Amino acid sequence: MAEQKFDEIDSGAAGVKSAELGKEMRTSFLEYSMSVIMSRALPDVRDGLKPVHRRILYAMYDSGITPNRPHSKSARTVGDVIGKYHPHGDFAVYDTMVRLAQDFSMRVPLVDGHGNFGSIDGDSAAAMRYTEARLAKPAMELLRDLEKETVDWRPNYDESLQEPEVLPARFPNLLVNGSNGIAVGMATNIPPHNLGETIDATCLMLDNPDVTTEELMKVLPGPDFPTGGIVMGRKGIIDAYETGRGSLTIRAxxxxxxxxxxxxxxxxxxxxxxxxxxxxxxxxxxxxxxxxxxxxxxxxxxxxxxxxxxxxxxxxxxxxxxxxxxxxxxxxxLQVGWGVNMLALVDGVPHTLSLKEMLFHYIKHQEDVIIRRTRYDLRKAEERAHILEGLLVALDNIDEVIAIIRGSQTDKEASAKLIERFNLSEAQTAAILEMRLRRLTGLERHKLEDELKELREKIAYYKQILSDEVLMRQVIKEELQEIKNKFNTPRRTLLSAAAKDLDMEDLIAEEDMVVTVTKAGYVKRLPVATYRQQKRGGKGMQGVNLKDNDFVEHLFVASTHSYMLFFSTAGKVYRLKVYELPEASRHARGTAIVNLLPLAKGETISAIIATKDFPEDEFLMFGTEQGMVKKTSMSLYDRTRRDGLIAINLKEGDSLIAVRRVKRGEKVMMVSSAGKAIMWDEAEARAMGRDTMGVRGMTVPGDVKVLGMEIAKPDTELFVITEKGYGKRTPVSEYPEHHRGGQGVFTITMTEKKGLLTAMKVVREADELMIISEEGVVIRTPVEDVSQLGRSTQGVRVMNVAEEDKVTAVAIATDSTKEKSSEDSEDAETDFEQLESGDVFVDEDADGEDVDEDFESSEADQ
CATH class of the missing domain: 3.30.1360.40 (Gyrase A; domain 2)
Incomplete structure (x- = not known):
C-alpha cells in the first residue's frame, strides 16, 4: 500500500524535484569544496589573508577602531563582522581575532589586544565581552590606500554593503605572517618570516625579476618563527622555496x-x-x-x-x-617536524607556489595597486586643478563676475551666464558661486596659485609613473623600505646549517665502557669505574658471577660510540656498536652473545677490535692457532651483514686466535705454547683481500699451538705468564728479528710447578696489567712491579692463583695519569687485550672518593 502511494507521487508537484543521487552528491560536494577553498580555508596570495581575517580588519577599519583611537570591545567588532560580512559563528570569528593579536602566533600581530588574549601555555582568551581590541599599526599598512579604488569590491552576503575582495597589502603579509588551513582535499602550511628580510627579498626581485632562489636566500635565509627556536639544516628550506613543499626540523x-x-x-x-x-x-x-x-x-x-x-x-x-x-x-x-606546503589562491585557483612565484604574484598585485592608486590620485588632482583654474579666472574678473551674479534671478541663470561669458564648466561655475568673500584677498589668491602649481607637478609625476615601469617599481621599493624602517624587528629563529636527524647514538653518552666476554659466550658492558686498582700480589675482586667451568676470556675498554668488530674462531667478522651491547652490573654474567650475533654451532668469538673509523692506510693482522697470518686493509671491513662477513679463510682444523691493528714498519711478535717467540716485520706479509687464507707466520709442531700475536713497538717489552701466575717481562730488543715462518727463540723456562705458558702481551713500563683467571677473578697490577728478566729465565709470582684456578687471559690498562708521548697515545690500541682509558677500574662512593675496602669480602658481593 505504501509502495502504491509512493508511486502515485507526482514528481512534477510543487517543491519536489527529481534528481540522480550520485550526480547530486557530486555537484553538492563540489560546491561545498569550492566554498571551503575559496571562502574559508586558503589565503589569497596577494594579501595573505583568508576571508575572515580580511573582514575582521576591514570591519575595524570601517568602524574607526584604528591605532590612534581607544580600544573597543571585542564583542562589538565580532558583531560587526558577523552582521555585515561574515555570517558564521561568533566564537569562530572571535578565535580568529584573538590569534591576530597573539605575538606568539603572528610574527607581526595585526590586532592590538587589551586584556587576556591567551598564552603560549594554551590558555584560552577571556570572553569577547571582557576584552578590547583595535587595529595594530602594521595592519594599517595592509589597509592603506583602500579608499583610493586600489582593489575591487563586491557585495556582502545580503548585498546591502560592499566589501573589498582583497586588501592593498603594502607588505608581503603571506610570507611575513604565514598561514595554515585545511580545505577539502588540500591544506596549506606557510611558515612566517622576518618582515625586513621579506621586504629585502621583494626589493631584490623588483630589481631583477630573474633572480635565483639561491640569491633570494642570501637576504631571506629561512623562516622566522614568532617563538624563535632553531631550524636544523638548509635542505628543507631550499626544497620549500624551490618547490613549495619541504620539511623543517625545529628545535627549542x-x-x-x-x-x-x-x-x-x-x-x-x-x-x-x-x-x-x-x-x-x-x-x-x-x-x-x-x-x-x-x-x-x-x-x-x-x-x-x-x-x-x-x-x-x-x-x-x-x-x-x-x-x-x-x-x-x-x-x-622540544624538537618537531614542520611540513611546509605553500598553497595559496591565485586568481581564485589553489596553487602550490615557490618563493619566487609567491613574490612574483605579490609584486604583480602591488603594481596593480600603484597603477590604480596613481590613476585615482591623477583624476583627483586634475579635478582639483580644473576647479582652481576656474577660481583664478573668477578672481581675475571679479567685478564682472559679481555683476553677473547680482543681475541673475537664480543660481542656474548665474551659472549659465558665467559659462557663456568665461567659457567655464559647470563644476567651475558651481565652485565660483560657492566661493567665500575671503578668497578675494590677495593672500588667498597667492595660495590658490601655489596650490595649482603643486597640483600640476603632481599631475606630471603621476603621468610619469603610469608611463614608466621602472619608476613605478621604484615607488614600490621606497614604500616597502619605509614600512621596513617602521616595523622591522631582529630575527628570532636561528638557522643551523647542520641538519640533525637523531639516531640512537645521539641518545647515548660517549664514555668508556668495560666490555667482557666469557668463554661460554656471555657479553656485557659496564662503566670503567666499576673496578679499582690494587698492588702486585693482591687477591683481586670478584668481577663476574659465573657458571661452573666458565671464565672471562676477553676484556677491553672502548667508547660507547665505537664500532665493535667481533672476529670468530671460524674466521668471520660481525659488527655492532658498543652501546648495542647489554649493560649490566659488575656481578651479572651478561647476555649470551648468540642472542646478539648469528653465530653458527661451535663458533665462538676469538678477537674483538674497537674502532671509530676504517682508514684505508691501516691494516688488520690476523693470526691463527696453526701459525698462519694475513694482512688486510681496514677499509674492507667498513660494511656489515646480518650473518657476518668472511674475515679470513681457514684451513681445516685451524682457528682464528688474534686480530691486531698494524701500521707500516711495525713488528709482529708471535708466541707459542712451547715457550718460543718470533718477531718479524709486518712488510713480510703483503696486503691481501678479505676473502683470503694468508701466509705462514710461525711454524709450530703438531702438538703445539700459537698462544697469541702482538704488535711489538719500540721500547716495549714482552710479558708472558704461566697458568699458575708466574710471569716476567723481557725487552723486545732482546729478541732477534727473523723472517716470518720460523719457529722462533725461547722466551721462558717452564716448569711443572709454574704450569704451561698461557698468555703473552707486549707492554710498556707505564702500563698496568689486568690478569683474569678461570674463576673470573680480576687483578690489576703495574707492569713496573713485575721483574724484568732475560729471555731464558723462569719468572716471578705475579698473581696469587688458587689451587684449582689458573690464569687464562691478560689485558692491559694504560693509566693516563702517567706521562706518555703523543706518539704513544696515537699508537695505543683498543682491542680486547689493549685498554685505552685513564684511571679505569676504580670504584667511587657518592662523594667521588676512592673506596679503600676490599670488595671481595664486602657486603655488596654477597
Whole structure:
C-alpha cells in the first residue's frame, strides 16, 4: 500500500524535484569544496589573508577602531563582522581575532589586544565581552590606500554593503605572517618570516625579476618563527622555496647552567612554533615518572615577566647535558617536524607556489595597486586643478563676475551666464558661486596659485609613473623600505646549517665502557669505574658471577660510540656498536652473545677490535692457532651483514686466535705454547683481500699451538705468564728479528710447578696489567712491579692463583695519569687485550672518593 502511494507521487508537484543521487552528491560536494577553498580555508596570495581575517580588519577599519583611537570591545567588532560580512559563528570569528593579536602566533600581530588574549601555555582568551581590541599599526599598512579604488569590491552576503575582495597589502603579509588551513582535499602550511628580510627579498626581485632562489636566500635565509627556536639544516628550506613543499626540523633553544657538586640544569628559553608549553611540561613529567629520563631529577616552571617561556630541567649529578638534550629532542616536542606546503589562491585557483612565484604574484598585485592608486590620485588632482583654474579666472574678473551674479534671478541663470561669458564648466561655475568673500584677498589668491602649481607637478609625476615601469617599481621599493624602517624587528629563529636527524647514538653518552666476554659466550658492558686498582700480589675482586667451568676470556675498554668488530674462531667478522651491547652490573654474567650475533654451532668469538673509523692506510693482522697470518686493509671491513662477513679463510682444523691493528714498519711478535717467540716485520706479509687464507707466520709442531700475536713497538717489552701466575717481562730488543715462518727463540723456562705458558702481551713500563683467571677473578697490577728478566729465565709470582684456578687471559690498562708521548697515545690500541682509558677500574662512593675496602669480602658481593 505504501509502495502504491509512493508511486502515485507526482514528481512534477510543487517543491519536489527529481534528481540522480550520485550526480547530486557530486555537484553538492563540489560546491561545498569550492566554498571551503575559496571562502574559508586558503589565503589569497596577494594579501595573505583568508576571508575572515580580511573582514575582521576591514570591519575595524570601517568602524574607526584604528591605532590612534581607544580600544573597543571585542564583542562589538565580532558583531560587526558577523552582521555585515561574515555570517558564521561568533566564537569562530572571535578565535580568529584573538590569534591576530597573539605575538606568539603572528610574527607581526595585526590586532592590538587589551586584556587576556591567551598564552603560549594554551590558555584560552577571556570572553569577547571582557576584552578590547583595535587595529595594530602594521595592519594599517595592509589597509592603506583602500579608499583610493586600489582593489575591487563586491557585495556582502545580503548585498546591502560592499566589501573589498582583497586588501592593498603594502607588505608581503603571506610570507611575513604565514598561514595554515585545511580545505577539502588540500591544506596549506606557510611558515612566517622576518618582515625586513621579506621586504629585502621583494626589493631584490623588483630589481631583477630573474633572480635565483639561491640569491633570494642570501637576504631571506629561512623562516622566522614568532617563538624563535632553531631550524636544523638548509635542505628543507631550499626544497620549500624551490618547490613549495619541504620539511623543517625545529628545535627549542636552551642554555646549560652549571651547578654545584657536578649538577647542571638545562633552561629551555624558546620552544618550537605552535607547541603548547603546558603540554610539553606534562610530557616531561610523564617521561620522568616512567623512568625514560633517569638523568633528570626535577622539572619546574621558570617563566616570569622577563622570560615567559623558561622551563628549568634539573639534572642529576654527573649527567651529561647534551645526551639528556638528545633524549628530550627524541621523545618530546622540544624538537618537531614542520611540513611546509605553500598553497595559496591565485586568481581564485589553489596553487602550490615557490618563493619566487609567491613574490612574483605579490609584486604583480602591488603594481596593480600603484597603477590604480596613481590613476585615482591623477583624476583627483586634475579635478582639483580644473576647479582652481576656474577660481583664478573668477578672481581675475571679479567685478564682472559679481555683476553677473547680482543681475541673475537664480543660481542656474548665474551659472549659465558665467559659462557663456568665461567659457567655464559647470563644476567651475558651481565652485565660483560657492566661493567665500575671503578668497578675494590677495593672500588667498597667492595660495590658490601655489596650490595649482603643486597640483600640476603632481599631475606630471603621476603621468610619469603610469608611463614608466621602472619608476613605478621604484615607488614600490621606497614604500616597502619605509614600512621596513617602521616595523622591522631582529630575527628570532636561528638557522643551523647542520641538519640533525637523531639516531640512537645521539641518545647515548660517549664514555668508556668495560666490555667482557666469557668463554661460554656471555657479553656485557659496564662503566670503567666499576673496578679499582690494587698492588702486585693482591687477591683481586670478584668481577663476574659465573657458571661452573666458565671464565672471562676477553676484556677491553672502548667508547660507547665505537664500532665493535667481533672476529670468530671460524674466521668471520660481525659488527655492532658498543652501546648495542647489554649493560649490566659488575656481578651479572651478561647476555649470551648468540642472542646478539648469528653465530653458527661451535663458533665462538676469538678477537674483538674497537674502532671509530676504517682508514684505508691501516691494516688488520690476523693470526691463527696453526701459525698462519694475513694482512688486510681496514677499509674492507667498513660494511656489515646480518650473518657476518668472511674475515679470513681457514684451513681445516685451524682457528682464528688474534686480530691486531698494524701500521707500516711495525713488528709482529708471535708466541707459542712451547715457550718460543718470533718477531718479524709486518712488510713480510703483503696486503691481501678479505676473502683470503694468508701466509705462514710461525711454524709450530703438531702438538703445539700459537698462544697469541702482538704488535711489538719500540721500547716495549714482552710479558708472558704461566697458568699458575708466574710471569716476567723481557725487552723486545732482546729478541732477534727473523723472517716470518720460523719457529722462533725461547722466551721462558717452564716448569711443572709454574704450569704451561698461557698468555703473552707486549707492554710498556707505564702500563698496568689486568690478569683474569678461570674463576673470573680480576687483578690489576703495574707492569713496573713485575721483574724484568732475560729471555731464558723462569719468572716471578705475579698473581696469587688458587689451587684449582689458573690464569687464562691478560689485558692491559694504560693509566693516563702517567706521562706518555703523543706518539704513544696515537699508537695505543683498543682491542680486547689493549685498554685505552685513564684511571679505569676504580670504584667511587657518592662523594667521588676512592673506596679503600676490599670488595671481595664486602657486603655488596654477597
Amino acid at each position: 633553544k636552551h642554555k646549560i647552567v652549571e651547578g654545584k657538586n657536578g649538577k647542571s640544569s638545562i633552561v629551555i628559553t624558546e620552544i618550537p612554533y605552535q607547541v603548547n608549553r603546558t603540554n610539553l611540561m606534562q610530557k616531561l613529567g610523564e617521561l620522568i615518572r616512567e623512568k625514560k629520563l633517569p638523568e633528570i631529577s626535577n622539572v619546574h616552571d621558570g617563566a616570569d615577566r622577563n622570560s615567559p617561556v623558561d622551563i628549568i630541567i634539573e639534572l642529576k649529578q654527573n649527567a651529561i647535558p647534551q645526551v639528556v638534550l638528545n633524549k628530550l629532542y627524541k621523545h618530546t616536542q
